Amino acid sequence: MHTDAELLAKAVAKDEARRAARWQLRFRLGWAALLGLLAAFVFLSLNVEVDFLTRATPFIIEGIWITLAVSSASIVLATLLAALGALGRLSSNAVVNAIASFYVSFFRGTPLILQLLVWYLALPQVGIILDPIFCAIGALGMNYGAYMTEIFRAGIQAVPLGQREAAAALGMSGGTSFRRIIAPQAFRIIVPAIGNDFVAMLKDSALASTVALHEIVWRARNIGQKEFKTLQTFIIAAMIYWTLTIVFTAVQNRIESRLAAGDRNKAVKG
Amino acid sequence: MSDMKGLSTTPAVHALHPAEKPGVLVKPGAEPVLKATNITKWFGENHVLRGASITVWPGETVCILGRSGSGKSTFLRSMNFLEDPTDGTVEIDGVIVGADPFHKEGSERQERIREVRMRAGMVFQEFNLFPHLSVIENCVEAPIHVKGMARKEAEAIAEKYLAKVGLLEKRDEYPSRLSGGQRQRVAIARALTMQPKVLLFDEPTSALDPTLVGEVLKVMADLAHEGRTMIVVTHEMDFAHEAADRVYYMDKGEFAEVGPPEQVIDAPKDPRTKEFLSRFRTLGAKK
Numbered sequence A: 001m002h003t004d005a006e007l008l009a010k011a012v013a014k015d016e017a018r019r020a021a022r023w024q025l026r027f028r029l030g031w032a033a034l035l036g037l038l039a040a041f042v043f044l045s046l047n048v049e050v051d052f053l054t055r056a057t058p059f060i061i062e063g064i065w066i067t068l069a070v071s072s073a074s075i076v077l078a079t080l081l082a083a084l085g086a087l088g089r090l091s092s093n094a095v096v097n098a099i100a101s102f103y104v105s106f107f108r109g110t111p112l113i114l115q116l117l118v119w120y121l122a123l124p125q126v127g128i129i130l131d132p133i134f135c136a137i138g139a140l141g142m143n144y145g146a147y148m149t150e151i152f153r154a155g156i157q158a159v160p161l162g163q164r165e166a167a168a169a170l171g172m173s174g175g176t177s178f179r180r181i182i183a184p185q186a187f188r189i190i191v192p193a194i195g196n197d198f199v200a201m202l203k204d205s206a207l208a209s210t211v212a213l214h215e216i217v218w219r220a221r222n223i224g225q226k227e228f229k230t231l232q233t234f235i236i237a238a239m240i241y242w243t244l245t246i247v248f249t250a251v252q253n254r255i256e257s258r259l260a261a262g263d264r265n266k267a268v269k270g
Numbered sequence B: 001m002s003d004m005k006g007l008s009t010t011p012a013v014h015a016l017h018p019a020e021k022p023g024v025l026v027k028p029g030a031e032p033v034l035k036a037t038n039i040t041k042w043f044g045e046n047h048v049l050r051g052a053s054i055t056v057w058p059g060e061t062v063c064i065l066g067r068s069g070s071g072k073s074t075f076l077r078s079m080n081f082l083e084d085p086t087d088g089t090v091e092i093d094g095v096i097v098g099a100d101p102f103h104k105e106g107s108e109r110q111e112r113i114r115e116v117r118m119r120a121g122m123v124f125q126e127f128n129l130f131p132h133l134s135v136i137e138n139c140v141e142a143p144i145h146v147k148g149m150a151r152k153e154a155e156a157i158a159e160k161y162l163a164k165v166g167l168l169e170k171r172d173e174y175p176s177r178l179s180g181g182q183r184q185r186v187a188i189a190r191a192l193t194m195q196p197k198v199l200l201f202d203e204p205t206s207a208l209d210p211t212l213v214g215e216v217l218k219v220m221a222d223l224a225h226e227g228r229t230m231i232v233v234t235h236e237m238d239f240a241h242e243a244a245d246r247v248y249y250m251d252k253g254e255f256a257e258v259g260p261p262e263q264v265i266d267a268p269k270d271p272r273t274k275e276f277l278s279r280f281r282t283l284g285a286k287k
Helices: A003-045 A050-061 A063-090 A094-108 A112-126 A132-157 A161-169 A174-211 A216-226 A230-268 B072-079 B107-119 B135-145 B151-164 B180-193 B210-225 B237-243 B271-286
Strands: B034-043 B046-056 B061-065 B087-092 B095-098 B120-123 B198-202 B230-233 B246-251 B254-259
Touching: A050 A063, A050 A216, A050 A230, A063 A094, A063 A132, A063 A174, A063 A216, A063 A230, A094 A132, A112 A132, A112 A174, A132 A174, A161 A174, A161 B120, A174 A216, A174 A230, A174 B135, A216 A230, B034 B072, B046 B072, B046 B087, B046 B254, B061 B072, B061 B237, B072 B087, B072 B198, B072 B230, B087 B107, B095 B107, B107 B120, B120 B180, B135 B151, B135 B180, B151 B180, B180 B198, B180 B210, B210 B230, B210 B237, B230 B237, B246 B271, B254 B271
Parallel strands: B061 B230, B061 B246, B120 B198, B198 B230
Antiparallel strands: B034 B046, B034 B087, B087 B095, B246 B254
């Protein structure tokens, strides 16, 4: 290679790196400025009462455990229902398919908050009285299960037909083929979606404050209303959700990149 | 509907084509390992297979030629019921399955189809390796989970065939790390690990980069010469000429010409075969 060309290539690469670094810096400065503005608004427009905040903050933060517990239990329930629902939707049995299709249509076709209120307020009318936490898990799990059914179904269908044919040609029964060949491949497609739904569920679980579940929003409202300081307490609640979302999105990205890398790493050494 | 049922089955009387004679590697007196009789397939209004029959003796390699859309792949896929024919019968190694369009899903029939599939290994145009399993796991998956073979035994057999296709050192790799030619060789080893009575190849080199076709054809030719029973749907005339005991030329869902390659490829009698081969030659010459 000519020396001049080499020098030019180096200069271009250097310039590109410099521009990328500058873009990153500006991006971070932008974030910092907006965060600063938000903080300034909070501090200037509110009376920062250290006494109140030291009482309210731990009280609200305690709700994290309930939020996490409800979201985790609900996502497990939703995943189970979605797996069953997807199998039902893919079943050649018309009745099974109808049941699954009905489930998806009904739970996607009505508001989540209405479903929640049915669990909490309407079921007692027919003699079924459940603790708010079970109302929340039931309502969130069944609602998300309906949405996730379609995701699972799409994930299973995304496995190429050739995989099914190869399994069948080797003499595998439908069940063996699904367990050993189709499901493991569909799983990799579905996992990121479960992560997304979990992060969404963290926030939708706030709806359970309406059924007196003592999660984050319920706590923020209760302690705030008593002293007419809901602006402060809601901001605290918002910060908690925001932090949770950032943390779990990071966790999710980790899991996804590990799943994606799984093939490559394993490929190096079985 | 009930009167329709009377129409569904034709008694399967297998008749040999005059040109169907056991190949040179066939032991005298051996019974055919595969008999497909009057295979007929309708896709809706489309009459894809018009009663094609084939006889293959153990140790033979037969090639099916024909232009795209002639039905040759559908015919091959009917041998192991990846396509369920509308009429006709397949017998592989004594297991007989007939077309039964009104009761396709019957469990007893599906079980017999599985028996047929365990006896007929298939190699696909698109390889269809299992991407979540390593090479060795691809090979032993069915022997273990279909045949109930012990893992050690299955791995020993798989390693033998991986060595045969020249890929033993790739046993722990994942398919995504292999070239197309290597993938297809693994697919052949995977089919062989089931120890089938007959191998079905569905255009095994059509999806390959031209530089990789040779390594796959070489493995296939070796298998043919050591007396594996094979049915190969292909466009590779040289392979058919060199390896086949018999060549079947399919046109519009039926076999227009059957015979040894020296006849069907070098001196075709049927005008349809003649036209196909002349076009093929012009194209081949340009390459």
